[in-house]
Amino acid sequence: MSIIAERMGRILPSQTIAITQKARALKAEGRDIISLSAGEPDFDTPDFVKQAAIEAIARGETKYTDVAGTAPLRQAVAEWLNRDFDLDYRAEEICVSTGGKQVIYNVMTATLNAGDEVIIPAPAWVSYPDIVRLADGTPIVVSTLEEDGFRLTASQLKAAITPRTRWVVINSPCNPTGAAYSRDELKALADVLLEHPHIWVLTDDIYAKLVYDGRVSHTLVQVEPRLRDRTVTMNGVSKAYAMTGWRIGFSAAPVELTRQLIKLQGQSTSNPCSIAQAAALAAISGSQECIAEMVSVYQERRDLVVDQLSSVAGLECRRPEGAFYVFVSVKKLLGKRSAQGTDLVDDEAFVAALLEETGVAAVHGAAFLMPGYFRVSYATSTELLKEACARIRHFCEGIE
Numbered sequence: 444m445s446i447i448a449e450r451m452g453r454i455l456p457s458q459t460i461a462i463t464q465k466a467r468a469l470k471a472e473g474r475d476i477i478s479l480s481a482g483e484p485d486f487d488t489p490d491f492v493k494q495a496a497i498e499a500i501a502r503g504e505t506k507y508t509d510v511a512g513t514a515p516l517r518q519a520v521a522e523w524l525n526r527d528f529d530l531d532y533r534a535e536e537i538c539v540s541t542g543g544k545q546v547i548y549n550v551m552t553a554t555l556n557a558g559d560e561v562i563i564p565a566p567a568w569v570s571y572p573d574i575v576r577l578a579d580g581t582p583i584v585v586s587t588l589e590e591d592g593f594r595l596t597a598s599q600l601k602a603a604i605t606p607r608t609r610w611v612v613i614n615s616p617c618n619p620t621g622a623a624y625s626r627d628e629l630k631a632l633a634d635v636l637l638e639h640p641h642i643w644v645l646t647d648d649i650y651a652k653l654v655y656d657g658r659v660s661h662t663l664v665q666v667e668p669r670l671r672d673r674t675v676t677m678n679g680v681s682k683a684y685a686m687t688g689w690r691i692g693f694s695a696a697p698v699e700l701t702r703q704l705i706k707l708q709g710q711s712t713s714n715p716c717s718i719a720q721a722a723a724l725a726a727i728s729g730s731q732e733c734i735a736e737m738v739s740v741y742q743e744r745r746d747l748v749v750d751q752l753s754s755v756a757g758l759e760c761r762r763p764e765g766a767f768y769v770f771v772s773v774k775k776l777l778g779k780r781s782a783q784g785t786d787l788v789d790d791e792a793f794v795a796a797l798l799e800e801t802g803v804a805a806v807h808g809a810a811f812l813m814p815g816y817f818r819v820s821y822a823t824s825t826e827l828l829k830e831a832c833a834r835i836r837h838f839c840e841g842i843e
């Protein structure tokens with residue numbers, strides 16, 4: 444009998460992490476690799492944030508904290524959400540976790556029973572369905588349409604709801620498409636949800652600070668406060684403050700659910716790293732200028748990548764509203780053969796050949812539950828992006 448639990452057979456390794464690690468390993472072997480696979484800012488964590496961590500160490504803040512995070516950090520998170528997203532949360536509704544991923548784990552594990560359904564609009568971040576499966580739930584994947592800007596429509600949502608639906612996941616701006624919902628689009632979804640009081644909403648706002656062309660991010664509870672009692676608003680410092688490695692994410696949720704999240708976390712990891720908490724506190728309460736600077740660079744890079752790739756014969760992409768990804772259709776090139784003779788049977792074969800023949804790493808669309816595309820992360824230097832786009836063009840031009 445195998446020592447491995449049955450639940451491990453329900454999930455795959457995270458493809459974003461697997462491809463990023465593969466690119467790193469090839470680079471270490473001396474290959475000329477440009478990785479556009481990692482969903483993480485290339486910017487360094489701001490100096491004042493690093494300094495806050497150093498000072499926390501010097502003060503001896505190296506012990507356990509409250510499981511849900513320190514009191515000042517929970518208070519600061521509530522204030523940050525209220526100040527920047529026009530929400531109305533209290534410190535006791537906040538649970539600080541080891542990255543946004545742990546927030547989602549906690550939420551699904553604390554709430555799902557076998558067979559409960561979670562509506563996940565696709566394309567979707569790779570880990571949502573697997574986290575749901577690990578928690579014995581059933582992911583209900585609803586494919587959005589490119590002509591709808593990859594946004595879930597009210598009628599699609601309505602059609603996916605059953606008596607077993609427990610959660611709907613909303614991720615705006617979206618990983619991997621960069622699509623952001625407008626206030627009206629969120630309100631249309633909220634109106635459907637108001638008619639179905641048994642459904643809760645997980646709104647993953649981790650990219651909310653990264654929106655372009657002067658846009659403002661909206662989040663569900665801000666648009667429809669009547670959903671506050673059955674929504675988990677999720678955010679964190681990883682993307683906005685270039686702090687992926689510090690692993691700080693947080694949830695804002697009704698107190699009763701928050702208590703359960705804390706109970707679960709107290710039986711797994713306990714508090715997130717005390718030093719990282721001090722850094723996160725500085726990030727969200729200090730000057731926010733660093734975000735504006737990063738956003739303006741990301742916007743330039745987005746335009747560079749979209750302009751370059753959409754002018755390549757066979758590739759198509761929309762100009763995303765946020766995050767740092769471009770989701771590129773490769774459908775017109777599938778079924779053909781690369782210059783070095785690889786049959787491009789699907790998007791996975793395409794990205795594998797792209798990596799092998801040009802050294803550019805990207806993630807295939809099927810990993811995000813939408814085959815026929817690949818995801819490019821433009822959170823890398825402009826110089827490397829230019830070189831990567833030139834290599835992708837050359838690769839595509841060689842396909843016959």
Ligand code: GLU
Binds near residue numbers: 460480483568569570
């Ligand atoms: N969220 C990032 C990505 O999509 C980081 C890797 C991961 O956890 O999936 O690439």
